[in-house]
Amino acid sequence: MKPSKLQDHLKRCHPDKTEKDLRYFQTLKDKFQKRPTLDRMFASTSQINDDGLRASYSISLLISKSGKPHTIGEKLILPAVEEVLKTVLHKPATDIIKRIPLSNNTY
Secondary structure, X not given: OOHHHHHHHHHHHOHHHOOOOXXXXXXXXXXXXXXXXXXXXXXXXXXXXXXXXXXHHHHHHHHHHHOOOOHHHHHHHHHHHHHHHHHHHOOOOHHHHHOOOOOOOOO
């Protein structure tokens, strides 16, 4: 857009902002560009879910290679992983464990 048309727009539609400094508009632009969007929120959430699915697949592969029944994942492996996370990270690991679907009849 031509600068003259931008100035006309500013004077007509935003007369209270005509005396503002250039820094004001730059910070306004920065805030607009850094605002949270749906794409950014879903991208981080889906990455977390993908990590849980990868861990679930790896554990299921190890269980099937060992020849044990898949119920061992729920009975032994998930409690063991939870204990390791609590011991090493010193935090409750329930939210991490919930992301790993390891049921023997997962659909």
